Amino acid sequence: MAHMYWALCCTTPECGRFERVAYIGNVNPYLAFILPIGEDEQFTATCPQCDKTHTYTAASFAPIRQDQPPEDGFENWF
Numbered sequence: 001m002a003h004m005y006w007a008l009c010c011t012t013p014e015c016g017r018f019e020r021v022a023y024i025g026n027v028n029p030y031l032a033f034i035l036p037i038g039e040d041e042q043f044t045a046t047c048p049q050c051d052k053t054h055t056y057t058a059a060s061f062a063p064i065r066q067d068q069p070p071e072d073g074f075e076n077w078f
Contacts, residue, residue: 002027006035007064008045008056015050022076024063033063036078045077 004024010017025031037043039058046053 001069002065002067003069004031004033005064005066005070006061008060009062010047010050010052011054012047012050012052015047015052017047017049018064019045019048020064020066020074021045021061022078023070023074027065035061 004027005020006022006024007018007020010019022036024033035058037058042055042057044053044055
């Protein structure tokens with residue numbers, strides 16, 4: 001079974017790491033991709049790979065599909 005996540009891509013040019021930041025749920029035809037943050041809301045996040053901090057908005061997120069479910073201890077960022 002496939003799973004959907006919200007992900008951010010680090011904006012450091014030499015990094016580009018995709019980080020899963022929130023679990024949406026199992027893939028099904030009724031799953032809605034609605035971000036729980038405002039369209040104009042800004043926040044900062046530090047990349048665990050390059051350790052740089054960037055500012056992001058709702059437009060920065062992308063839904064991604066992966067085969068693996070969230071691992072034990074996975075916590076949504078919001």
